[in-house]
Amino acid sequence: MSENTKKDLFYEHGLRFQCQGSGKCCTSHGEFGFVFLTKDDRRRFAKHLKVTTSAFTKKYCDQTNGIWHLKEDKGNPDCMFLKNKGCSVYEARPNQCRTWPFWPEVxxxxxxxxExxxxxxxxxxxxxxxxxEIEQEMSKDRENERKLLGGL
Structure with a gap:
């Protein structure tokens, strides 16, 4: 990163953020529709739901281009685990959700x-x-993406 880029970061002095529990991030927003899942994400979900990883994957997941993600209902853009405007599996939520809103692409x-x-x-x-802290969250998101692309 060049010296100018570092100097010009809009979050140079930090950003205020605290989840308000609105569930708005759990609704598809164009290209950010899929909730991608690493193997660790699927294991965490399975443990939380008290099922095997295989059973969780079969019931709740699809694959696109070799990458696992939560199934989507074409008629409903909300995450299947969004209940009463809240995440019903918050403790087990995938890494993609854990790093929101500090994704490198936004x-x-x-x-x-x-966005x-x-x-x-x-x-x-x-x-x-x-x-x-923001850059640490972005780094976690990049590592998550590497795991997804690596098939882990």
């Missing part, structure tokens, strides 16, 4: 404003996440 000023702040009521609220 961590520029334009995308943050149009996050415009619909997520948690933006601007709660504690101040430091630049270092």
């Amino acid at each position: 961590m520029n000023a334009k995308a943050w404003k149009s 996050v702040a415009n619909f997520c009521p948690g933006v601007g609220k709660g504690r101040l996440w430091s630049k270092e």
